[in-house]
Amino acid sequence: DNRMVNHFIAEFKRKHKKDISENKRAVRRLRTACERAKRTLSSSTQASIEIDSLYEGIDFYTSITRARFEELNADLFRGTLDPVEKALRDAKLDKSQVHDIVLVGGSTRIPKIQKLLQDFFNGKELNKSINPDEAVAYGAAVQAAILSGDKSENVQDLLLLDVTPLSLGIETAGGVMTVLIKRNTTIPTKQTQTFT
Incomplete structure (x- = not known):
């Protein structure tokens, strides 16, 4: 704007x-x-x-x-692909392994953003069945159902994993950080390392 x-x-x-x-x-x-x-x-x-x-x-x-x-807004629109590429790298996925592309947020209605995404995913159709303004709320509702122990058919096949957003480590000799748990590791997790 x-x-x-x-x-x-x-x-x-x-x-x-x-x-x-x-x-x-x-x-x-x-x-x-x-x-x-x-x-x-x-x-x-x-x-x-x-x-x-x-x-x-x-x-x-x-x-x-x-x-x-x-x-x-050309530079801003091109920049929307950066988090997509980062998410794929973090998940260690190739774009050909993506089954559905769900648009989230009002700006995903902008035709240029849709075209950039579709081109990035080699012409794959974008999933427009979910209202972009409501997609996050749907995800939150699914998470709430899973956390509350809901056993209904709608959520029984879903698995949501929580991960550490940043690498966790300790400071060792010389002020260097030694990473114990790498970012994007599924949690809960446990890691032991002995230092002398």
Whole structure:
């Protein structure tokens, strides 16, 4: 949203020779319009922004295309693949071993992000059967059912493992850390090592 807001602040300055960036109310109204436009661009190729009396009585009417929105955010969109690659590395999986790609979070509705993911997974269809805004809640509900000992068919075949997010170790001679438990080790775990 920030990129689009900054884009339109610059456009307003070009058109009207006025800087609205210090006016919190004007920026807030512009941000709200940009959020609405971003959602529109998920299903349309163009979105309009119409704000009456945005700043000093000046109306601000403009539009943005999906292509321009993608251009403004290109580096951010490409960066979405970094955590995907890291998750695959951490799990020691090749992308061909992934059965389903479930999208989580509102930004996964952005067509460019969907295309980047689909291309990354060699054209594999994305699983859009779960609402991206609700996916985390579904996962939490499954975890709660497992923790509460639910034996129903819906959860009996599921296994959720907890892992250490960071490597754990102790400081040894010379201030060096000796790792005892590597990150992503399933917990609970036990590790013994003798130091002299």
